[in-house]
Amino acid sequence: MFKKILIGSAIALAFGIFVGFIGFPKLLRKMIKSQLNLKPGSEPREMWEQFPFPLNFSVYVFNLTNADEVQNGGKPRLQEVGPFIFDEWKDKYDLEDFEDEDAVAFNMRNTFIHRPDRGLSGEEFIVMPHPLIQIMAIAVKRDKEVMINLISEGIDVLFKPTTPFVRATFLDIFFRGIDVDCSGDHFAAKAICLNFHTGAVKGAVKVNETHFKFSLLGGSNHTDAGRFKVARGVKVSRDVGRVLEFDDEEKLSVWDGDSCNQFRGTDTTIFPPLLKPKEQIWSFAADICRSLGAEYEKKTSYADIPASLYTVDLGDPKNEPENQCFCRDYPDDCPARGTMDLTPCTEAPLIASLPHFFKADPQLIADVDGLSPEEEKHGIFIIFERISGTPLSAAKRLQFSLSVMPVPEVEVMKNLRPLIMPLFWVEEAASLDKSWTDMLKKKVFLIIKLNNALRWISSIFGTCGLLVSLYMLYGKSQIGTTNVVRISEVQNVDKF
Structure with missing residues (x-):
């Protein structure tokens, strides 16, 4: 017995x-590896090609309340206006599979649908640096100074400015567009308008042969955001979604250094499963021409699912060797801690940071009035389930600022104070609802x-x-x- x-x-x-x-x-590992890949016809592939639900896209604008003072050298006083909320749909088209490379190529497209029922109407008036006058004049003054007198004359003819700021509704500035009349025959104005006709001005949309509309975000709505080639992860599961090429190039040619030009991580729409505890998560952000790494913070949970919390910091280019290639001229011309100079990426004197200069050099906050950085509102985070590689809740937040400098050749800009002027910040966020978390619980x-x-x-x-x-x-x-x-x-x- x-x-x-x-x-x-x-x-x-x-x-x-x-x-x-x-x-x-x-x-379990074998099962996950065999299922979580981008093989044609698979469930993950179908969801990856077109998200089954929209992301929440919110815009917050910094309204300038003392424009006259700032034009004469005063300290900017800012008032945050928002959120302006949109549904953001992501889809991929013109897909092409490469069996020998275990890869798939596609074009990315983002579509924004305004939701005034969930935020502001968009008809609110905003005062901010004129996105054509100031950006154009500063860019030319900084990098093509020999042309500044010609551009100054062209600005006077095209815009007849009495102020370097624009006052218009949010939707006009960001989506519907500001009118640009290129019907005149003045040589300097035609020199500027040539850039509109050739498509060199990002955000400009042609209305007819002589008129254009320029907006900050409208030009990227429901348009091609670049062609990617990524690994499918059928042969090597940890490679799923890893960016192999962007716009037919195996690396960028934007920054002065290979480490900053390399593609690291995925296209942000899928992540590999079975990550090791505390392993860094990488993704390539085409809109700012760089890869971002999310660092492990701590264990957490979401809807009773064990998870890990990750956060993102843009780093300190001057004092961190791996980020020094983001300097225009190391060590003399490096962006401040917590920021990056987007000029090589966008050809415009824009600075990226976390909203309200969170985790950035405190002097940037002191240079303007009206900022109040908070981690909960302004940090980038991902709550990540590492076994299945599923982001349970995430928010990507980025602020875009103008690197302001006085331009004596442009009358309305000659007295501007040199500083980093916040323009607006965006939040791209998503959280899985109960139906998705219940499915994850059942399947894994x-x-x-x-x-x-x-x-x-x-x-x-x-x-x-x-x-x-x-x-x-x-x-x-x-x-x-x-x-x-x-x-x-x-x-x-x-x-x-």
């Missing part, structure tokens, strides 16, 4: 250890929980049964030995 219990307990213990602790994890965590229960029950009961059986068998043998000894003693007594 006890021998049968002993054998059964040993089998249960072996099952708990070798199947529950060793076999099942290997089987229910199996894990069942296995955990089974392996511990098998191990505990097997160990207990083994110990009891051994004890009882040992005890029985001891009783048998004692009886033999006693019988032997009785026989020896009888001999006397």
Whole structure:
């Protein structure tokens, strides 16, 4: 009887250890690797090609409340206006698979649909640096100064400015567009308008042969955001979504250094499964021409799912060797801590940072009034489930500022104070709702929980049964030995 219990307990213990602790994890990893890839026809591929739900895209604008003072050299006083909320739909088109490379190429497209029912109407008036006058004049003054007199004359003819600022509705500045009349024959104005006709001005949309509309975001709405080639992850699961090429190039040619020009991580729409604990998460952000790494912060949970919290910091180009190639001229011309100079990327004197200069040089906050950085509102974060590679909740937040400098050749800009002037910031966010988290629990965590229960029950009961059986068998043998000894003693007594 006890021998049968002993054998059964040993089998249960072996099952708990070798199947529950060793076999099942290997089987689960194999199952995840075989399913979470971009093989044509697979469920992950269909979701990756077109997101089944929109991201929340919010815009917050810094309204300038003392424009006259700033034009005469005063300190800017800012008032945040927002959010202006949009549904952002991401889809991919013109897909082409490369079987030998285990890769797929596609064009990315982002479509923004305004949701005034969830935020501001968009008809609110905003005062901010004129996105054509100031950006054009500063860019030419900084990098093509020999042309500044020509550009100054062209600005006077085209815009007839009395101020370097624009006052218009949010939708006009960011989506509908500001009118640019190129019907005149003035040589300097035609020199500027030539850039509109050739498509060199990003954000400009042609209305007719002589008129254009310029907006900050409208030109990128439902338009091609670049061609990617990424790994499908069929052969190597950890490579799924990894960017191999962008616009037919294997690396960027924007920055002065290979490390800054390399593609690291995915296209932000998929992440590899089975990441190691505390492993860094990378993704390539084409809009700012660089890869961003999210650092592990701590363990957390989301909808009762074990997860990890990651955050992003833009770093310190001057004092961090891996970021020094983001300097225009190291070490003399490096962006401040927590910022990056987008001029090489956008050909405009724009500075990227976290909103309200969160995690940036405190002097940037002191140069203007109205900023109040807070981690909860202004930090970038990802709550990540590392087994399936699923972002459960995430918010990418970036602020865009103008690197302001006085331009004596442009009358309305000659007294401007040199500083980094916040323009607006955007938030791209998504959180899985109950239907998605329940599905994740059923597909991954229910199996894990069942296995955990089974392996511990098998191990505990097997160990207990083994110990009891051994004890009882040992005890029985001891009783048998004692009886033999006693019988032997009785026989020896009888001999006397």
